[in-house]
Structure formats: structure tokens, C-alpha cells
Amino acid sequence: MKQSETLERIWTTSAARAPSAARTATRRRITRALRATLIYLTLSLAAFLSVFPVLWIALMSIKRPVDAVALPPKLIFAPTLESYEAILVQGAVASSVNIRGYLINSLLIGFGSTLVTIVVSLFAAYALSRFRFRGSGLLGFAILATRMLPPIATIVPMLLIMNTLGLYDTHLGLGLAYLAVNAPFAVWMLRGFLDDVPKELEEAAAIDGCSRIQSLRLIVLPLIAPGLMAASVYSFLLAWNDFTLALVLTAREAKTLPLMVMSFFTAEGIAWGPMSAAVTIALAPPILFVLVMQRYLARGLTLGAVKG
Amino acid sequence: MIARRALTPYLWLAPVLAVLLGLMVYPWLWSLYLSLYRWNPLKNPVPAFVGLGNYLAILGDAEFYTALKNTVLLTVITVSLEFVLGFGLALLLNTNIRGRAFFRTACLVPMMLTPSIVGLAWKVLLHDEMGLVNWVLGAVGIGPQPWMSSPSYTLLTVSIIQVWQHVPFVMLIMLAGLQAVPTEPMEAARVDGASEWQVFWNVVLPWLKPLIMIVLMFRVIFAIRSFDTIFGLWQGAGPVKAGLVVGVYLYEQVRVFWELGKGAAISYVLLALTIAFSLYFTVRLYRGLEDSR
Numbered sequence: 001m002k003q004s005e006t007l008e009r010i011w012t013t014s015a016a017r018a019p020s021a022a023r024t025a026t027r028r029r030i031t032r033a034l035r036a037t038l039i040y041l042t043l044s045l046a047a048f049l050s051v052f053p054v055l056w057i058a059l060m061s062i063k064r065p066v067d068a069v070a071l072p073p074k075l076i077f078a079p080t081l082e083s084y085e086a087i088l089v090q091g092a093v094a095s096s097v098n099i100r101g102y103l104i105n106s107l108l109i110g111f112g113s114t115l116v117t118i119v120v121s122l123f124a125a126y127a128l129s130r131f132r133f134r135g136s137g138l139l140g141f142a143i144l145a146t147r148m149l150p151p152i153a154t155i156v157p158m159l160l161i162m163n164t165l166g167l168y169d170t171h172l173g174l175g176l177a178y179l180a181v182n183a184p185f186a187v188w189m190l191r192g193f194l195d196d197v198p199k200e201l202e203e204a205a206a207i208d209g210c211s212r213i214q215s216l217r218l219i220v221l222p223l224i225a226p227g228l229m230a231a232s233v234y235s236f237l238l239a240w241n242d243f244t245l246a247l248v249l250t251a252r253e254a255k256t257l258p259l260m261v262m263s264f265f266t267a268e269g270i271a272w273g274p275m276s277a278a279v280t281i282a283l284a285p286p287i288l289f290v291l292v293m294q295r296y297l298a299r300g301l302t303l304g305a306v307k308g
Numbered sequence: 309m310i311a312r313r314a315l316t317p318y319l320w321l322a323p324v325l326a327v328l329l330g331l332m333v334y335p336w337l338w339s340l341y342l343s344l345y346r347w348n349p350l351k352n353p354v355p356a357f358v359g360l361g362n363y364l365a366i367l368g369d370a371e372f373y374t375a376l377k378n379t380v381l382l383t384v385i386t387v388s389l390e391f392v393l394g395f396g397l398a399l400l401l402n403t404n405i406r407g408r409a410f411f412r413t414a415c416l417v418p419m420m421l422t423p424s425i426v427g428l429a430w431k432v433l434l435h436d437e438m439g440l441v442n443w444v445l446g447a448v449g450i451g452p453q454p455w456m457s458s459p460s461y462t463l464l465t466v467s468i469i470q471v472w473q474h475v476p477f478v479m480l481i482m483l484a485g486l487q488a489v490p491t492e493p494m495e496a497a498r499v500d501g502a503s504e505w506q507v508f509w510n511v512v513l514p515w516l517k518p519l520i521m522i523v524l525m526f527r528v529i530f531a532i533r534s535f536d537t538i539f540g541l542w543q544g545a546g547p548v549k550a551g552l553v554v555g556v557y558l559y560e561q562v563r564v565f566w567e568l569g570k571g572a573a574i575s576y577v578l579l580a581l582t583i584a585f586s587l588y589f590t591v592r593l594y595r596g597l598e599d600s601r
Contacts, residue, residue: 046397050415053429054429073440073443123323124325127318146332149582150533150579153574156572176327179327183327183328187324258425260428291413
């Protein structure tokens with residue numbers, strides 16, 4: 001930008017254009033200011049639209065239920081935590097939605113499956129990255145190809161196998177399903193990060209008598225810490241956000257938060273208070289993670305795609 | 309000793325392979341086998357072999373074609389809009405205005421949210437009587453619209469919500485791409501007298517083409533499996549089944565009608581569609597890479 005500006009200035013201050021140089025400069029300044037304003041306005045609109053729906057529901061959750069649906073919308077109100085209290089403390093069951101139970105399940109299954117996924121995927125990714133053996137390329141591709149499977153299309157296979165294993169409607173069953181779904185992407189992602197760590201470091205450690213496991217734990221792991229975080233967050237979010245598998249593989253015991261959408265609207269009316277509180281709770285971790293991890297999001301998504 | 313060495317990588321891979329083979333490969337092969345049988349546990353507890361009968365039944369099912377039509381429509385509309393808006397936002401964020409980080413963060417929010425709960429949240433906003441959107445529309449004179457209850461609005465409603473949720477994905481990737489464009493070709497073009505528009509069209513865009521292909525491919529693959537959001541909105545196929553997409557069709561066949569064999573067959577049809585699109589984009593991608601060599 002600067003180079004072309006300088007060149008333009010050189011050209012426009014040549015004798016033939018000298019008289020209008022000042023006017024052109026001012027005109028350019030105005031257009032630039034106009035351009036900047038337009039950009040600000042558009043981005044502000046985009047940002048507002050992106051954030052508003054969630055913000056509105058969150059606001060609803062701290063209003064009294066009668067204020068929450070008041071039209072024209074009440075922007076000045078007395079905040080109250082009664083909706084949260086109802087669903088978390090009292091364990092209120094609104095329209096047969098036991099939010100507290102769903103929340104506990106989501107947390108358990110989310111953290112549990114993520115932990116196992118990362119450990120298992122790390123070993124696999126390390127093997128693909130460090131060992132040269134027959135079929136390593138094909139295996140890597142095959143692992144990634146399983147990600148192409150549409151989740152909804154897996155409901156018949158999943159239902160069959162979980163039922164056979166006796167894991168229908170269990171935490172273990174759903175957790176294993178998430179492990180199977182998450183592992184390919186986690187392996188691919190971790191392998192990318194591992195490939196960035198030079199093998200010479202481990203070779204040097206080996207000379208000093210370090211075993212593979214030790215060098216993995218003491219040298220490699222700290223170096224790929226951001227990658228581990230990113231992979232963990234992705235895995236957790238996938239388990240936290242999943243609806244399809246949870247819908248098909250659970251009945252009463254292992255229901256997770258996303259399933260709340262099946263129940264809040266009934267003939268009696270809409271449970272606005274508990275519902276908005278539940279939605280806010282359910283959306284909090286994803287938003288939190290986006291804010292914390294945004295630096296790594298682009299890296300994880302475009303690994304290998306952008307040749308920078 | 310040598311044998312043990314050779315085994316090591318497989319040992320490290322064993323857990324992942326066990327899980328994937330047991331919970332992915334085996335069930336999918338079982339499904340393929342099942343798709344050749346008619347099995348409705350409510351009607352015939354013993355599966356009956358029908359060969360390609362299920363696939364033929366699907367191809368002869370008017371509902372399937374409705375679902376397919378809706379899926380294609382939804383995919384084309386949402387992916388196009390997502391791309392245009394996402395790329396546009398990326399271009400705006402690639403300028404050097406202040407507060408970029410704030411805008412980028414704000415625009416990223418919809419991306420990682422739970423799709424089914426996004427459906428529920430928008431259901432509240434788009435509620436025909438009590439929803440905020442209709443109140444605003446009434447206030448500005450356009451008047452309330454039947455977002456949730458009218459079948460003619462169904463696909464529009466789903467499109468709006470899905471575009472809202474997935475624009476950040478496109479924006480993020482295109483922004484990363486824009487920031488990685490090498491500066492030398494751009495500077496060279498400018499020195500030669502090219503306008504900013506010409507630089508963009510002839511230097512930046514061609515360089516970004518592979519990335520654009522990848523973004524479009526991912527969005528298409530994920531759009532054709534739409535399911536969560538629609539269920540978040542209607543807990544089913546929508547008013548007069550206007551929201552019937554292939555995913556919902558599959559779910560209904562399995563959980564409502566208990567046609568497990570047919571469901572397995574639909575799974576493979578959906579898989580075939582996904583592979584077809586992936587191949588199309590991958591081929592275009594590689595052809596593009598070949599051209600630029």
C-alpha cells in the first residue's frame with residue numbers, strides 16, 4: 001500500500017499536474033475516511049447480528065419470566081436468578097426436561113470422552129508422525145476418511161452395535177460413540193502439530209538415554225501444548241454439541257443438554273424462564289472456548305490447507 | 309528384538325484402530341449387509357432378504373425425492389450466501405482499521421454453538437406471536453411473518469439460521485488465506501499500474517482458489533447432513549413436512565417407522581452423495597493445482 005502511494009505521489013506532483021495535487025490529496029483523504037466509516041458500520045452490524053440472539057436469550061434468563069416475553073421488550077428490568085435457581089438448585093423439571101441431570105451428563109460424558117480421545121489419539125498420531133512403517137500413509141488417510149461419514153447416517157450402525165453391547169442409554173455407550181467420531185480428527189490434528197516438532201530433539205534425548213515414552217512426555221508434550229489444547233477443545237465441543245447421536249443412543253439415563261430442544265414446548269405453554277436459563281448454560285462453554293481458543297481455531301482448521 | 313521393533317508402531321496405533329474398527333468399520337459393514345434385508349422389528353422380527361429392494365423402494369419413494377430436493381435447495385442457498393458473506397467479512401477484516409480483533413471475535417461466536425440449541429434460540433426469536441423479530445418487523449411497518457408455522461417459510465427460516473451460524477467458518481478460513489497471500493506478486497502488479505480491483509481479481513483471487521474450493525467442499529458436505537437445527541426448531545420435519553431433508557427422512561424411517569433395513573440403505577445413499585461431492589471438489593482442487601504448476 002505504501003509503495004504504490006509513494007509512487008502515485010511522485011507521479012501526481014509532476015509539473016503537468018502540480019496545480020491539482022493538493023485537491024487530489026484532500027479528495028483521497030475524504031474517500032479514505034468514507035471507506036473506513038463504511039467498513040466500521042458494516043462490521044458493527046455483522047458483529048451485532050452475530051452476538052444478538054445469544055445475548056437476548058441470556059438477558060431473558062435473568063429476567064422474571066413475565067418480563068422476559070414482554071412486548072415491547074423490556075430493556076430496563078430487575079434482574080433475578082430465579083430461573084437458574086429453579087433448574088439448578090431445585091432441580092425443577094419443566095416439561096419433563098431435567099436440566100440439572102442433562103448438565104451433569106454432558107459434563108461427565110464431555111470430559112470423559114475428551115480425555116480418552118486425546119490420550120488414544122496422541123499415541124496414534126505419534127506413531128503416524130514418527131514411525132515409518134508399511135501402510136502408514138494409507139492408514140492416515142483412512143482415519144481421516146472416516147470423518148466424511150455423516151453423523152445422521154451412522155445412527156443405524158451405532159444403534160445396532162450399542163444395543164448389542166448392551167450400552168444403549170449409558171454414559172459409557174455415548175462416550176465411546178463420541179470417541180469413535182472424534183478420534184480421526186484428533187489424530188489428524190495432533191499429527192500435524194507433531195510433525196512440526198523436529199525429530200532431532202528426540203534423537204538428542206535418546207542419545208542421553210531417554211526412552212521414547214520419556215521423551216514424549218518431557219520434550220514433545222510441552223512443545224505441542226497449544227495443539228493439545230486445541231484438539232481437546234474440539235473434541236469436548238463435539239461431545240458437548242452433539243445432538244444426533246445423543247438423540248438416538250439415549251432414552252432416560254444418559255440424556256445430554258442438546259436434547260432439551262425436544263421438550264420445552266408443550267400444550268400447557270412455554271417454560272420461558274427455565275428454557276432461557278438452560279439455553280444460556282448450554283451455550284456458555286462453546287462461547288467461552290471460542291473466545292479463549294480463537295487464535296488456534298484458524299490454525300487447526302487450515303492445517304496444511306494454506307501454504308504460507 | 310527386530311520383531312518387537314517392527315510391532316511398536318502398531319501397538320501405539322492399536323487403541324485407535326480398535327475403536328475405529330469396532331465402532332465405525334464393523335457397524336457400517338453390518339449396515340451394508342442389513343440394507344439388503346427388510347427388517348422392521350415391529351412387523352417382522354426376523355430380517356427378510358430383499359436384495360436391492362430397499363434401494364429401489366427409496367428411489368420409488370416420493371418423500372425421498374422431496375427430501376432430496378429440499379436438501380439440494382438448502383445446500384445451494386446456504387453455501388452460496390455463506391461464501392459471499394463470509395468472504396466479504398474476511399475482506400473487511402483484512403483492512404487495517406482499528407478494533408479488528410473485537411469485530412472478528414464477535415463474528416466468530418455463532419460458529420461453535422450447539423446447532424440444535426441454536427435452533428431453539430432462534431425459535432424463541434422467531435416465535436410467531438411472542439418473538440422479538442416479528443415485533444421489530446411490526447414496528448418498522450413490514451408486519452409479522454409466519455416464520456415457524458408456514459410451510460412456505462420453512463426453508464427460508466432454516467436457511468437464515470444456518471447462514472447465521474456458518475458464515476464465521478468461511479470468514480475465518482478466507483481471512484487466514486487473505487493474510488497469507490504473498491506480497492511480491494501484488495506489489496509487482498501495482499508497480500505495473502494495476503488498480504486495486506485488478507490486483508484483487510488477477511493476483512489474489514487465483515491464489516486463493518484452492519482454499520475457496522476447500523471451504524466450499526466443507527460447507528457442502530456439512531450442509532447436506534442438516535438435521536440438528538431443524539429438530540431444534542420443529543422436533544421433526546416442520547409444518548406439513550416442509551423441512552424434510554435427507555437427514556430427517558432417514559431419522560423418520562428408523563425411529564418412527566422402525567424400517568431398519570431401509571434406514572441402512574438411506575445411510576448409504578447419503579454417504580454416496582457425500583463422497584460424490586467430496587470427489588467433485590477434490591478433483592477440481594487438484595486440477596487447479598495442476599494448472600498453476
